[in-house]
Amino acid sequence: xxxxxxxxxxxxxxxxxxxxxxxxxxxxxxxxxxxxxxxxxxxxxxxxxxxxxxxxxxxxxxxxxxxxxxxxxxxxxxxxxxxxxxxxxxxxxxxxxxxxxxxxxxxxxxxxxxxxxxxxxxxxxxxxxxxxxxxxxxxxxxxxxxxxxxxxxxxxxxxxxxxxxxxxxxxxxxxxxxxxxxxxxxxxxxxxxxxxxx
Amino acid sequence: xxxxxxxxxxxxxxxxxxxxxxxxxxxxxxxxxxxxxxxxxxxxxxxxxxxxxxxxxxxxxxxxxxxxxxxxxxxxxxxxxxxxxxxxxxxxxxxxxxxxxxxxxxxxxxxxxxxxxxxxxxxxxxxxxxxxxxxx
Numbered sequence: 001x002x003x004x005x006x007x008x009x010x011x012x013x014x015x016x017x018x019x020x021x022x023x024x025x026x027x028x029x030x031x032x033x034x035x036x037x038x039x040x041x042x043x044x045x046x047x048x049x050x051x052x053x054x055x056x057x058x059x060x061x062x063x064x065x066x067x068x069x070x071x072x073x074x075x076x077x078x079x080x081x082x083x084x085x086x087x088x089x090x091x092x093x094x095x096x097x098x099x100x101x102x103x104x105x106x107x108x109x110x111x112x113x114x115x116x117x118x119x120x121x122x123x124x125x126x127x128x129x130x131x132x133x134x135x136x137x138x139x140x141x142x143x144x145x146x147x148x149x150x151x152x153x154x155x156x157x158x159x160x161x162x163x164x165x166x167x168x169x170x171x172x173x174x175x176x177x178x179x180x181x182x183x184x185x186x187x188x189x190x191x192x193x194x195x196x197x198x
Numbered sequence: 199x200x201x202x203x204x205x206x207x208x209x210x211x212x213x214x215x216x217x218x219x220x221x222x223x224x225x226x227x228x229x230x231x232x233x234x235x236x237x238x239x240x241x242x243x244x245x246x247x248x249x250x251x252x253x254x255x256x257x258x259x260x261x262x263x264x265x266x267x268x269x270x271x272x273x274x275x276x277x278x279x280x281x282x283x284x285x286x287x288x289x290x291x292x293x294x295x296x297x298x299x300x301x302x303x304x305x306x307x308x309x310x311x312x313x314x315x316x317x318x319x320x321x322x323x324x325x326x327x328x329x330x331x332x333x334x
Contacts, residue, residue: 160261160262161261161262161264162217162261162262162263162264163217163218163224163227163264163265163266164215164216164217164218164227164263164264164265164266165215165216165218165224165225165227165228165231165265165266165267165268166212166213166214166215166228166265166266166267166268167213167214167215167228167229167231167232167240167244167267167268167270168213168247168248168267168268168269168270168317168320169213169214169232169236169238169240169270169271169272170269170270170271170272171271171272171273171274171275171295172271172273172275173295173297174297174298174321175295175296175297176213176295176296176297176298176301176317177213177214177236177238177272177277177293177294177295178211178212178213178293178294178295178296178308179211179212179213179214179235179290179292179293180209180210180211180290180291180292180293180294181209181210181211181212181289181290181291182208182209182210182289182291
């Protein structure tokens with residue numbers, strides 16, 4: 001798909017022996033939206049001018065997107081398509097249900113910019129809306145989300161909860177066990193470790 | 199035992215405890231910490247008696263601390279703290295058993311600050327029907 005880019009990546013990975021990569025994102029499979037420029041299928045870069053309605057799929061036609069997804073899956077792909085916007089999360093769900101493969105979504109230039117722009121103007125609470133949209137992706141079935149907001153999402157207050165438990169441990173004489181500790185400011189561990197998969 | 203998010207400047211006294219690990223609940227975490235930090239066996243089912251939530255700023259970020267305090271008993275008094283890791287040992291100065299009235303009368307600092315009064319009430323009245331929310 002996409003002028004063979006994915007196929008080339010696939011070939012390169014296979015050539016190096018990486019035969020089961022966990023992720024290999026692809027562009028949206030529903031096209032011709034008004035809200036964001038997206039890459040095209042079946043094209044040469046030199047003809048990429050003007051608007052893209054002539055070669056992108058009809059965004060009202062999710063069956064077409066799924067049909068194309070099926071074609072791609074015959075091409076040995078082991079992952080689902082990227083989808084870009086909350087307006088298209090129904091497609092994510094259908095892809096997930098239809099193919100049952102790890103499914104990924106984008107939240108990059110278009111949607112990211114809209115949210116960021118609105119937040120910069122004070123119309124949205126950036127952290128809240130970011131988490132809300134990412135949660136929406138997950139709810140729709142995404143296994144992974146590529147977003148320019150990844151760092152912010154990792155630091156959003158809503159994401160950081162520190163559950164802890166303390167034990168009021170009494171001995172047979174009802175005495176309480178306590179440790180005496182002092183300020184460990186010189187040795188503060190990170191809140192959480194950040195791991196990347198794929 | 200010690201939560202580094204609470205950077206008190208003075209030495210103070212704090213209960214066994216720590217972060218809840220993925221896949222375990224609060225009570226399991228409390229029992230695990232007792233084993234790790236003291237090797238003291240917990241001989242009854244921990245009862246959730248106090249709770250506390252605090253939003254604190256830590257390194258410029260908002261962090262919501264959700265704490266649950268569980269009442270439990272042990273049948274031993276000799277703690278083995280060899281399970282503390284290097285970091286924990288670096289900020290731990292000692293340990294001992296305290297009577298509630300000793301805590302209430304002490305000029306030492308405790309976490310929570312009103313621990314003595316809280317513990318006296320707990321021993322006098324027994325576990326509350328619903329966990330009591332601590333404010334400090």
